[in-house]
Structure formats: structure tokens, C-alpha cells
Amino acid sequence: MPSSLPLDARTARLLPWIVAIAFFMQTLDGTILNTALPSMARDLAEDPLRMQSVVISYMLTVALLIPASGWIADRFGTRRVFFGAILLFSLGSLLCALSHSLPQLVGARVVQGLGGALMLPVGRLMVLRAYPRTELVRIMGFVTIPGLLGPLIGPTLGGWLVEYTSWHWIFLINLPVGALGCVAALSVMPDLRGPERSRFDTPGFLLFGAAMVLITIALEGLGELHLPHLRVLLLLFAGLACLAAYWLRAGRLEQPLFAPRLFHTRTFAVGILGNLFARLGSGALPFLVPLLLQVALGYSPATAGMSMIPLAISAMVAKGLARRLIERFGYRAVLTGNTLALGVGLCSLALIDPQHPYWLLLLQLAVLGGINSLQFTAMNTVTLIDLDDRSASSGNSLLSVVAQLSLSLGVACAAALLGGFTASIGQEVDSVLGAFQATFLCVGLLTMLAAAIFLQLTGEDGRSARKVEAVGEE
Template sequence: MPDSRLLDAQTARGLPWVVAIAFFMQSLDGTILNTALPAMANDLNEDPLRMQGVIIAYMLTVALLIPASGWIADRFGTKKIFFGAILLFSFGSLLCALSHSLDMLIGARVIQGLGGALMLPVGRLVVLRAYPRSELVRIMGFITIPGLLGPLIGPVMGGWMVQYLTWHWIFLINLPVGIVGCYAVWRFIPDLRGKERSRFDTLGFLLFGAAMLLITVAMEGLGELHLPHLRVMLLLFGGMACLIAYWLRAGRIDQPLFSPLLFQTRTFAIGLFGNLFARLGSGALPFLVPLLLQVALGYSPSQAGMSMLPLAAAAIMAKSVARPIIERLGYRFVLTANTLALGLMLASIGLVNEHTPYWLLLGVLAFMGAINSLQFTAMNAVTLIDLDDASASSGNSLLSVVGQLSLSLGVACAGALLGGFSANIGSDNAATVLGAFQLTFVTVGVMTMLAAVIFSQLSKDDGRLISDS
């Protein structure tokens, strides 16, 4: 592995910008799409309440490939993989813009997800290997700033493009950024590889991936896919069987994809399972709110996009106060109370109707964004805080997978609930469609609050000793 001191000055200056471009591309894509879903549905002759597959296809593809990203980078080199990731993401974006059916769009989103799954993990890996630990905080802080800007400008840009151009431009905008990114990768990214060639747990990868895929498709079967309940149950049981088979096998081999020994660290186990359930509400939020505003309340795409600004802005501002709050109150109190607050705020959106003052709606969304931001910061920190160096990489990878999976499951659950509540409702009846949204928000809020029971299992001193040291 090359030492960071062997990098020339130009490469050392340019590398963070390249990784930042990749972070920006993915974070922008993750937020610009939600505002455009109703317009896309109208153009493709689809029900806007059943467009969640476009989001889930991308998230699930990213979740499936994250476990393999480190091994792929070590095997083929960071330069080639990072270049290929941006190229594949850009090509997938072009195919999305050229799609003329929902099935084509979902297929293109899978291709886009193949690139997105490699951009962020490999980007972090390049920074980790190219710079000394003393510079790591500064470099990581720099490259994550564009990632924070994506959710801020994405909904506004998506709403503006849909209203004044066409929805195709939310994907076409990735092309010039991708071209610049590909050139910059070839110019600045060093070809770094791992010191040792490790064996990849192919069977474990297939079992774990099959479990995620079957469980997610089962959830989709209750919503967009309209699968019979018997088939949904078979998919769920198949997914659970693959997951159990994976963990039984992982306990008896030397180098599993994710070791069950990670769960011997209590804070990791609590944090991971808490992430899985608490993120269901967080995943549903950016999907449901733009649909609520446009489909049920009649907002224009640009107005719906502008309405998401307070949520993203408050999330960024909350990052600066998250650490002092956690250090003062402790992880158990913060996560238990904040999870309950997050669920209550999600449920409160179920009270929104056409008579709700606009300023009050913006205030609720801003408060929701701040709570959500604090939730992510605390959950991620407590999950990894007690892992030793040998387990940190594997634990972080599993956390990333669970984060993506739970967000996609959140969208799938929201879609299934929305589809169930609106099953007997005509899409032209605005009042009854609003009722379906209201019931969906209340249900998602209650589901999120249940995660507080998991976080309450933390002790009051968990994380404090490390924070104080």
C-alpha cells in the first residue's frame, strides 16, 4: 500500500475534490428524485402512489454490493473501480432519462445503483489509505460537505426541473458531473490496493444478498407489485431461511462476510438493530412528504421542493450541536427520547390537511429534520464506538448495509401501507387520498417509536468513557 507521503502535491490537493464530487452526485440523486415522482408517474401512465420501486431498486442494489466493495477495490485497484463506478452511475443516469416505461426505469436504476454502491465505500477507502490519520478528520470533513448540500438543493432543483423542464433532466444533470468526475479520477486518484489478497466469502455474499432481496420483494409485494399473500409469505420465509443459513455458516468459517462475533459487543448489537427499525421512518419520510404535498394537497413540484428546504437545512444545523447534546445527556437518554420524538413528529404529519397553515408545516418539517439528524449521528456513533480496530471495518460495512436496507424497507413499508389504505379509494378523490396518507404517517410513526424499546437497553454510561477520553 503506497504511503501517503509518496503522493505528489497536486494529487494530494485534487484527490479530496474527486471524492467530494462522487459524494455530491450520490447525495443529490438520492433527494432530487422524490419531488419528481408524481410527474414521472403521469408521463409513464402509472399511479404516483405506486412509484416506490424506482427508489427501492437503487437503494437495494447499493445495499447488496456494499459488502463486496472493499474486496473489489483490493482486487482490481481503487483507480479502475472508482473510475468504473462513476462511469456506470452516469450511464445508468442516461438510461433513466431514456426510459419510457416503469420497468425500464427500474432496470436503469439498478445499473445506476451498481455504480453508486462502489462510489462512496471506495472513495472513503482511498482517503483512508492515502492520508495519515492526523489529517483524516480534516479530509473527511471536507468531502462530506457536498454530501450535506445534496439534500438541501436536491428537492428544490428536482421540483424546478419538473415544473419548468421535464423529469428527464433530473438524471441528465448527472452526465456533465460524471464526465468531470471520470477525468478527475484518471488524473488524481492513485491506484491503491490492500497489502494482502483476502478470500472473498462468495457463498456468504449470495446467502446474505438473497435474504435482503427476498425480504424486500416480499414487502414490495404488499404494495406496488400486488402479489398474493401466499406468495408474499413464501418470499418472507425464503428470505429468513437464507439469513439464518448465512449466520449459521458464518459462525463456523474463518473469514465470513460479517462475523457473528460482532454482536458480542453489546452496543454494536443494540445500535445495529435500533438502526434497522428507527430508519424505517427516516426512509419513508422523503418518499411520503413530496407525494403528500403534490398528490393530496395540490402543491406544484417547485413548491413541494421548496417545502423540503427547512427539513434539510435544520438537519445540517443540528450536526453542530449533536455532539454536545450526546456528551451531556448520554446515548441511552438521547436515543430513547429522540426516537420517541421522531415517531411522534412522523405521526403528527398525519394531522396535516389543506387547512394547515404553511408556516406551521414548514416548522414541523424543520423540527423533523433536526431530530432526524441527531438520530443518525447518535445511532451511528453508538453502534461503532466500542468496536476494536480489528472489527471496525467489518462493523462499519455491516452498518452501511443495514442503513441502506432499512431505508429501502422504509420506502417499501410506506408504499405497502399507502397502497393498503388507498386500495378502495379512487385517485380522483382528494379527501380520501389525503386520509390514506394520514393513516400511513400515523402507522409509520408508531412503528418508529417501537425502536425506542431497543435503545432503552443501553446503559447510562455506554459511550461516555470513550467520549471523555
């Protein structure tokens, strides 16, 4: 069905629900897992402080496939691709539940990531092509609401399932929802395709993907993989060489995967680089806190999960304040000040010890949740706000990739720091809790450095278009 034809009443009514459910599945899966990591580690005979590959493998797979999602949807049709995405995600969930070792679990998470990488972008693409622009804000607002509920429900549900059943159920609960989604996709989804069949930049995709994988494995080599430093350096330089080769090649192509000309727009360049570095702390936060509460402080999985509720609630509240703050103070002031506040908030978690009042911990997490939400909204909006129509699609795709990549790098950096400090117990730190405290301090300081990137904005950047709808979190 061509995208120019109107939808029938039934499809127009049901399509946003299907995309919203897929969005909910993805965000729930992204937050339900962190609380279960210690229990999974015990069952798989692994160190709970070295389980980050379970998180990173999914995020990295999603980041790798996002650039190809639009081309795949145009080539095979949105209905088949969306159905295949839900099927892969559900199959990956089943394989995760059946895993008996860490390598099996990581492989299953990659399968999950193959589905997750296509679900949300293709769902958004369908909404973009199927509804008139006058309806877009309302429809997208409806679609993203379940995505906000995922972080609210995920940690608590994950902790409860681990404590009263087993960690396998955090994956098995995806199966009935996935089955319903598959049926709905086949019976309701329109088969929309782009007006033109564009040529996909396969060499560019391979170079860019290789760079992401090699750099991530290099960081993982400092943590879970225990690679020699010489091998880590080789992987890091190989990744940077692939990235350099990609940009040199893209500069002479008419339709590269991501055009270097995007960075001629200063707000885009600042926004992308700011996203890359400021999200390192944001990615580390939901990974480190459940581990801190369970491994270092002895909280039960259910209590650790419920402790994350204030973070999610304040994130939802802060979303409503973002536009007013940006309109009042401008992107430069909001992003610079908020990045510093995010770093200070992460550093404050280094003060947590067994005598730390529980109410103060909840308050710290609530404040961090609000700061994080404001950070995402402001960063995403300033990145895209000055792009023209020709560059918007490519810029949005690169933003989605950088968002996923930086979150996975944040987990990898935090895990490498935590592993290094844990190995130096008795020298640099005196306990596992001390390793967590030092890690939060380092992650917070690194996040604060990203404020220097946002200082490169001017007070006028984004002012002419500041009343646009804020871009949702990735």
C-alpha cells in the same frame, strides 16, 4: 501505487475534491428524485402512489454491493474501480433519462446503483489509506460537506426541473459532472490496494444478498406488485431462511462477510438493530412528504421541493449540536428520547389537511429534519464506538448495509401501507388525503417502538469514548 507511499502535492490537494464531488452526485441523486415521482408517473402512465420501486431498486442495489466494495477495490485497484463506478453511475443516469416505461426505469436505476454502491465506499477507502490519521478528521469533514448540500439542493432543484423542463433532466444533469469525474479519476486518482489479498466470502455474499432481495420483494408484493398473500409469505420465509443459513455458516468461518462475533459487543448489537428499525421512519419521510404535497394537497413540484428546504437546513444545524447533547446526556437518553420524538413528529404529519397553515408545515418539517440528523449521528456513533480495530472495518461495512437496507424497507413499508389505505377508500379512510394521514400515523407508531431497543443501553455505554468524532450519515 502502494498505500504506504506519500501522495504528491497535486494528488493530495485534488483527491478530496474528487471524492467530495462523487459524494455530492450520490446524495443529490438520492434526494432530487422524490419530488419528480408524480410527474414521472404521469409520463409513464403509472399510478404516482406506486412508484416506490424506482427508489427501492437503487437503494437495494447499493446495499447489496457495499459488502463487496472493499474487496473489489483491493482486487482491481482504487483508480479503476472509482472510474468504473462513476462511469456506471453516469451510464445509469442516461438510461434513466431514456426510459419509456417503469420496468426500463427500474432497470436503469439498478445500473445507477451499481456505480453508486462503489463510489462512496471506495472514495472513503482511498482517503483512509492515502492520508495520515492526523489529517483524517479534516479531510473527511471536507468530503462530507457536499453530501450535506445534496439534500438541501436536491428537492428544490428536482421540483424546478420538473415544473419548467421535464423529469428527464434530473438524470441528465449527472452526465457533465460524471464526465469530469471520469477524467479526474484517470488523471489524479492513486491506484491504492490493500496490503493483503483477502479471500472474498462469495457463498456468504450470495446468501446475505438473497435474504435482502427476497424480504424486500415480499414487502413490495404487498404494495406495488400486488402479489397474493401466500406468495408474499413464501418470499418472506425464504428470505429469513437465507439469513439464518448465512449466520449459521458465518459462525464457523474465520473470515466471513460479517462476523457474528460483532454482536458480542452490546452497543454494536443495539446500534445495528436500532438502525434497522428506527430508520424505517427516516426512509419513509422523504418519500411520503413530496407525494403528500403534490398528490393529496395539489402543490406544484417546485413548491413541494422548496418545502423540503427547512428539513435539510435544520439537519445541518443539528449536526453541530449532536456531540454536545451526547456528551451531556449519554447515548441511552438521547437515542430513546429522540426516537420517541421522531415517531411523534411523523404522527404529527397526519394532522395536515387543506386548511393546515403552510408556516406550520414548514416548522414541522424543520423539527423533523433536526431530529432525524441527531438520530443518524447518535445511532451510527454508538454502533461503532466500542469495536476494536480488528472488528471496525467489518462493523462499519455492516452498518452501511443496514443503513441502506432499512431506508429501502422504510420506503417499501410506507408504500405498502399507503397502497392498502388507498385501496380501502370509502371503508377505513374517506380520501387519498386520509390514506396519507393513516400512513403517517402508522409509520410514526412503528418508529416509536424502536425506542425500546435503545432502552437496552446503559447510562455508561460509550462514556469512555464519547469524545470521538461522530460518524457521518450514510
